[in-house]
């Protein structure tokens with residue numbers, strides 16, 4: 001992989017997320033260790049690494065689900081440190097949507113009400129909420145499931161609802177932690193295409209996934225090991241989903257083949 005990765009400037013103008021010597025410890029465990037890099041507006045930035053490498057912790061630091069131990073993170077030029085107040089963090093979270101595994105939908109609410117929930121929390125009026133939910137369900141191609149409960153949805157459909165809900169308040173950044181890991185290859189491809197459409201609407205996506213998936217969708221990738229970035233660069237050497245002109249059946253097999261290779265060899269393949 002290293003031969004295909006070009007080194008990236010750690011601090012680039014137009015950065016929307018910038019880690020500056022960011023560290024997070026849980027007792028003796030240094031889950032994130034002195035990490036510095038930045039992502040540019042509108043790009044899809046992949047994070048890969050072995051289990052326990054610190055990927056989820058890194059992502060959770062961005063929307064303050066974990067508090068920094070030392071260092072700084074700038075999200076759209078708003079500085080987060082270990083001392084950032086919860087009011088500031090709430091303000092910051094408005095700009096960030098998050099999707100992750102396992103699915104996190106409310107089982108007792110319909111698809112419509114799940115997507116509506118963050119809008120309600122933000123105090124959006126009923127008419128505006130309805131219009132936005134209709135627009136979002138249309139965007140994720142799930143309009144016909146508006147009145148269905150999550151238990152009646154497939155894994156892929158649940159993920160579509162998660163994405164619609166994460167986009168409800170129109171965040172600038174979408175964090176995706178293992179968003180496709182529980183899905184079969186064909187559904188994975190559908191969700192990746194959806195994420196690409198989300199990205200085309202100028203949203204930055206920070207995406208934790210396995211290498212085969214990252215290569216299909218991400219502009220850049222960072223490899224994390226023991227809480228540190230060991231490699232960072234562009235994925236331009238790979239054919240991306242947007243440039244794949246293969247018919248659907250072939251592209252499904254392509255993902256299948258990639259995922260299988262990845263299973264055999266881990267992210268090093």
Ligand SMILES: Nc1ncnc2c1ncn2[C@@H]1O[C@H](COP(=O)(O)OP(=O)(O)OP(=O)(O)O)[C@@H](O)[C@H]1O
Nearest residue numbers: 026029030031049050051052053054055056057058
């Ligand atoms: N809340 C916590 N309390 C204590 N240790 C934690 C906590 N969260 C994570 N860790 C530890 O931090 C390290 C990094 O965990 P993290 O979940 O970020 O890894 P990961 O790369 O996302 O792994 P996976 O691929 O399995 O999801 C691990 O050693 C983990 O045990």
Ligand SMILES: [Mg+2]
Nearest residue numbers: 055056057177
């Ligand atoms: Mg994780």
